[in-house]
Amino acid sequence: MEQFLINPDCMVYDNHPVTLTGEPYHYCPGCGHGVIHKVLMEVVRDLGIQEEVIGVAPVGCSVFAYHYMNVDMQEAAHGRASAVATAIKRVRPQNYVFSYQGDGDLAAIGTAETIHTVNRGENILMVFVNNAIYGMTGGQMAPTSLLGMKTSTSPYGRDAASMGNPIKITELLAQLPGAYYVARHAVHTPNAVRKLSKAFKNAFEYQKLNRGTCFIEVVSNCPSGWKMSPVQSIDWIEKNMLPMFPLGDIKVPDPKTGNPVMVKNN
Amino acid sequence: MEKQELKGKEIKLMKGNEALAEAAIRAGLDAYFGYPITPQSEVMEYLTEQIPVRRGLVLQAESEVASINMIYGAAGAGARVMTSSSSPGMSLMQEGISYIASAQLPCLLVNVMRGGPGLGTIQPSQGDYFQAVKGGGHGDYKLFTLAPSTVQEMVDFVFEGFRMAEKYRNPALILADGALGQMMEKVELPAEGEFPHVIPDWATTGKKAGRKQNVITSLFIQPEKMEQINIDLQAKYKAMESEVKSESINTEDADVILVAFGLVARICMKAAELAREKGIKVGVIRPITLFPFPTEVLNTTADRVKKFLVVEMNAGQMVEDVRLSINGKADVQFYGRMGGMIPDPEEILTKLESMMK
Ligand SMILES: Cc1ncc(C[n+]2csc(CCOP(=O)(O)OP(=O)(O)O)c2C)c(N)n1
Ligand code: SF4
Ligand SMILES: [Mg+2]
Numbered sequence: 157m158e159q160f161l162i163n164p165d166c167m168v169y170d171n172h173p174v175t176l177t178g179e180p181y182h183y184c185p186g187c188g189h190g191v192i193h194k195v196l197m198e199v200v201r202d203l204g205i206q207e208e209v210i211g212v213a214p215v216g217c218s219v220f221a222y223h224y225m226n227v228d229m230q231e232a233a234h235g236r237a238s239a240v241a242t243a244i245k246r247v248r249p250q251n252y253v254f255s256y257q258g259d260g261d262l263a264a265i266g267t268a269e270t271i272h273t274v275n276r277g278e279n280i281l282m283v284f285v286n287n288a289i290y291g292m293t294g295g296q297m298a299p300t301s302l303l304g305m306k307t308s309t310s311p312y313g314r315d316a317a318s319m320g321n322p323i324k325i326t327e328l329l330a331q332l333p334g335a336y337y338v339a340r341h342a343v344h345t346p347n348a349v350r351k352l353s354k355a356f357k358n359a360f361e362y363q364k365l366n367r368g369t370c371f372i373e374v375v376s377n378c379p380s381g382w383k384m385s386p387v388q389s390i391d392w393i394e395k396n397m398l399p400m401f402p403l404g405d406i407k408v409p410d411p412k413t414g415n416p417v418m419v420k421n422n
Numbered sequence: 423m424e425k426q427e428l429k430g431k432e433i434k435l436m437k438g439n440e441a442l443a444e445a446a447i448r449a450g451l452d453a454y455f456g457y458p459i460t461p462q463s464e465v466m467e468y469l470t471e472q473i474p475v476r477r478g479l480v481l482q483a484e485s486e487v488a489s490i491n492m493i494y495g496a497a498g499a500g501a502r503v504m505t506s507s508s509s510p511g512m513s514l515m516q517e518g519i520s521y522i523a524s525a526q527l528p529c530l531l532v533n534v535m536r537g538g539p540g541l542g543t544i545q546p547s548q549g550d551y552f553q554a555v556k557g558g559g560h561g562d563y564k565l566f567t568l569a570p571s572t573v574q575e576m577v578d579f580v581f582e583g584f585r586m587a588e589k590y591r592n593p594a595l596i597l598a599d600g601a602l603g604q605m606m607e608k609v610e611l612p613a614e615g616e617f618p619h620v621i622p623d624w625a626t627t628g629k630k631a632g633r634k635q636n637v638i639t640s641l642f643i644q645p646e647k648m649e650q651i652n653i654d655l656q657a658k659y660k661a662m663e664s665e666v667k668s669e670s671i672n673t674e675d676a677d678v679i680l681v682a683f684g685l686v687a688r689i690c691m692k693a694a695e696l697a698r699e700k701g702i703k704v705g706v707i708r709p710i711t712l713f714p715f716p717t718e719v720l721n722t723t724a725d726r727v728k729k730f731l732v733v734e735m736n737a738g739q740m741v742e743d744v745r746l747s748i749n750g751k752a753d754v755q756f757y758g759r760m761g762g763m764i765p766d767p768e769e770i771l772t773k774l775e776s777m778m779k
Contacts, residue, residue: 207630208628210628220641227628227629227635228627228635228636229635229636229637230494230499230626231637231639232491232494233494233521236487236494236518239487239489240494241495242492242495243455243481243491243494243495243496244498244499244626246479246492247452247496247500247501248627248628251627269491272484
């Protein structure tokens with residue numbers, strides 16, 4: 157009988173890069189965080205920069221990111237990851253520094269730090285995982301929760317008049333001169349994952365140029381908080397998240413001048 | 423910008439805040455993060471002028487919340503770091519300080535206190551004693567707390583603060599007040615470049631092959647582990663008690679002891695002089711470290727002296743620790759001014775006279 161029906165290279169579950177510790181994720185089945193961790197760490201491996209990377213974990217479901225990412229890391233207070241990353245990069249400019257934050261962390265409690273980090277053009281990569289909900293605390297409304305979306309603190313659906321509109325912080329940040337590379341990606345399809353991987357690679361490479369902040373939003377899911385099966389959550393991303401948070405580059409360095417320019421139609 | 427050479431030992435007339443900032447550079451400060459607030463803005467102003475032509479880095483953050491978390495990041499990356507603020511700004515930093523204490527990161531914090539509560543006044547105060555020595559933020563933690571009473575001590579305690587912070591992997595705090603920050607006195611500045619700092623092996627500097635990843639965190643989700651962390655922290659705070667410092671002046675023959683820290687201790691020394699001219703034998707005990715607190719000295723002094731007067735620029739904060747230290751052996755009274763008012767020696771004398779009647 158044929159032993160290997162599946163090409164070993166395609167075996168996702170035992171194909172851990174050295175940049176992951178190999179510790180099993182604590183994430184719910186189907187959660188995007190695990191995929192994003194893996195994509196990020198594969199890029200670190202591929203670029204051969206594991207020894208030079210310092211990461212900052214947030215408060216949110218990915219608070220234990222350092223259990224999985226096999227690089228030096230600091231765990232920041234809720235919302236302050238970009239301030240922590242700023243300081244690490246300032247005292248160790250020779251290192252690659254990234255922060256990893258959820259929507260509550262980055263776009264609610266940490267909004268001031270987020271804006272000012274990008275405004276100063278800190279030479280770091282900021283990874284923003286937008287799952288439109290507070291996963292860790294049990295599914296409360298997030299700054300990016302969609303209008304009408306039911307969460308444990310918007311049980312009748314998010315209503316713009318009393319709860320505000322979902323914030324498109326990524327577009328907001330792209331306006332700042334300190335932003336060098338701004339893009340929105342997702343992890344709901346293999347193709348989206350490939351694009352995200354390329355974006356992370358670009359971001360680390362740009363960090364060497366000292367030209368400003370690279371900011372990558374990743375539209376993700378939270379099957380538990382959204383009260384859906386993982387498969388349903390993928391459909392829900394397509395139908396509801398992406399119209400509000402369209403994927404693609406928002407600001408990129410001009411290939412000729414190297415200066416960051418806004419991408420048209422975005 | 424062209425870098426200047428390292429400075430040698432110098433004697434100068436300097437404002438407290440500027441002397442502290444100059445001392446920090448001479449102590450090999452790698453980075454300062456701060457946010458302006460009266461009466462200590464001169465610290466960052468001085469550093470932003472000097473650091474570009476000397477060494478280190480200085481960054482004006484968007485808030486004290488940001489600056490304390492920058493301290494966390496830079497300290498976690500192994501740098502010698504400092505921030506300074508005044509009362510309302512310190513309140514904003516408390517969450518971050520708790521994280522720093524839990525993650526056991528060395529750093530130097532400076533609070534040039536002003537009158538509160540609330541936005542209060544920009545005049546000097548000692549209203550943040552409780553915040554400084556009883557935690558301030560959440561959880562059981564301690565800051566190594568130094569209370570300068572002269573501009574010279576604003577200089578000396580920068581070095582002492584870093585020394586203690588690095589020895590114990592713990593934040594150290596200089597608890598000064600607005601008057602000390604603003605007044606000018608003669609200071610002797612130690613030579614620059616003679617206080618080396620090595621990047622600790624636990625710092626996040628990039629995971630070199632052959633070593634495990636370094637992680638800076640204050641999260642220990644299993645209660646058994648978190649309790650053990652607390653036990654270790656408490657053992658560390660216990661060990662810090664060996665570093666306690668206080669000054670006793672004319673206490674041998676005293677009938678009454680004034681207890682005060684910081685600038686108020688100097689006012690008390692003057693009051694004691696006036697009292698002695700009137701035949702009242704007054705001594706002064708000045709706690710120099712507020713944590714660890716000089717419990718022993720106070721307790722043994724109370725074996726002989728039966729009257730104590732604690733003087734503070736607050737509604738009575740350190741007096742609680744003095745009472746705990748003396749533990750009922752003597753009568754402990756309190757005299758305080760609040761909201762930015764400074765007691766003068768005469769009013770302390772009046773209080774002493776009423777106690778001795
Ligand atoms: C100062 C403070 N306030 C509140 C919390 C509680 N808290 C923990 S995680 C979280 C929200 C996390 O949501 P998000 O950043 O979107 O991350 P996710 O879990 O969705 O990945 C909150 C409110 C906290 N830890 N600290
Ligand atoms: S609660 Fe949501 S974000 Fe958190 S691990 Fe589960 S699915 Fe992921
Ligand atoms: Mg979220």
